[in-house]
Amino acid sequence: xxxxxxxxxxxxxxxxxxxxxxxxxxxxxxxxxxxxxxxxxxxxxxxxxxxxxxxxxxxxxxxxxxxxxxxxxxxxxxxxxxxxxxxxxxxxxxxxxxxxxxxxxxxxxxxxxxx
Amino acid sequence: xxxxxxxxxxxxxxxxxxxxxxxxxxxxxxxxxxxxxxxxxxxxxxxxxxxxxxxxxxxxxxxxxxxxxxxxxxxxxxxxxxxxxxxxxxxxxxxxxxxxxxxxxxxxxxxxxxx
DNA sequence: CACTTGATAAAGCTACTGCTTGACTAATGG
DNA sequence: CCATTAGTCAAGCAGTAGCTTTATCAAGTG
Numbered sequence: 001x002x003x004x005x006x007x008x009x010x011x012x013x014x015x016x017x018x019x020x021x022x023x024x025x026x027x028x029x030x031x032x033x034x035x036x037x038x039x040x041x042x043x044x045x046x047x048x049x050x051x052x053x054x055x056x057x058x059x060x061x062x063x064x065x066x067x068x069x070x071x072x073x074x075x076x077x078x079x080x081x082x083x084x085x086x087x088x089x090x091x092x093x094x095x096x097x098x099x100x101x102x103x104x105x106x107x108x109x110x111x112x113x114x115x
Numbered sequence: 116x117x118x119x120x121x122x123x124x125x126x127x128x129x130x131x132x133x134x135x136x137x138x139x140x141x142x143x144x145x146x147x148x149x150x151x152x153x154x155x156x157x158x159x160x161x162x163x164x165x166x167x168x169x170x171x172x173x174x175x176x177x178x179x180x181x182x183x184x185x186x187x188x189x190x191x192x193x194x195x196x197x198x199x200x201x202x203x204x205x206x207x208x209x210x211x212x213x214x215x216x217x218x219x220x221x222x223x224x225x226x227x228x229x230x
Numbered sequence: 231c232a233c234t235t236g237a238t239a240a241a242g243c244t245a246c247t248g249c250t251t252g253a254c255t256a257a258t259g260g
Numbered sequence: 261c262c263a264t265t266a267g268t269c270a271a272g273c274a275g276t277a278g279c280t281t282t283a284t285c286a287a288g289t290g
Contacts (some may be wrong), residue, residue, distance in 0.1 A: 025127075161250065
């Protein structure tokens with residue numbers, strides 16, 4: 001029971017976000033579309049390397065590429081970020097509930113039974 | 116400006132969560148402490164492999180290991196999960212704000228200026 | 231047409247990951 | 261004391277990730 005999110009998608013998404021350059025690109029795209037060349041400009045690596053990073057983001061659904069003249073404008077697809085948040089929040093929820101029960105239990109022990 | 120979270124920590128955390136076995140261990144630990152042996156039991160891999168996975172989770176602050184008799188009870192440290200959620204929510208917030216402005220702008224274009 | 235620009239494809243190289251096995255340590259129990 | 265249990269350490273190996281360089285393609289521009 002509980003929300004089950006596709007494991008392969010989570011693998012790919014977390015792996016994609018585990019790279020600073022790719023997180024940077026995601027943050028940049030959250031402010032609007034950009035071409036590969038524009039995205040590559042700030043980095044000391046080749047355009048090809050950045051294109052490969054975008055490929056990783058595209059494969060896990062975080063980014064999509066369109067076509068306009070010779071350029072391939074990239075845009076963020078933020079919906080899938082939701083699945084990562086859902087997974088994290090689920091673990092935190094279970095842990096928090098357990099801590100609540102634990103505190104209640106400890107309080108019960110401390111306070112002698114009133115009967 | 117805005118919240119800046121330590122990049123190395125995010126690298127390590129997202130990389131740790133990019134593995135199904137490790138996500139599984141995190142989920143298991145959200146329901147309570149467990150020893151290495153207990154955590155390893157469900158998996159077809161060696162105890163050493165699971166111990167290494169726990170090491171990865173420990174290095175990024177998601178899990179801590181205590182000592183009790185011969186065992187090393189592991190427990191979840193869910194606070195650091197917060198930084199991952201914060202990073203994701205920041206990108207989504209920026210994107211959502213931009214979409215709001217875009218909608219407003221499009222509405223302004225559609226509706227002729229009233230003056 | 232040839233040339234430039236924006237981008238992908240493919241091959242190769244280094245470094246790291248996930249796993250294995252074998253050896254070791256540390257605490258408990260006969 | 262020796263044996264067992266729980267776990268770590270270390271070496272090795274196959275597979276992958278992140279880059280590079282070279283080559284190629286596709287869409288303007290002179």
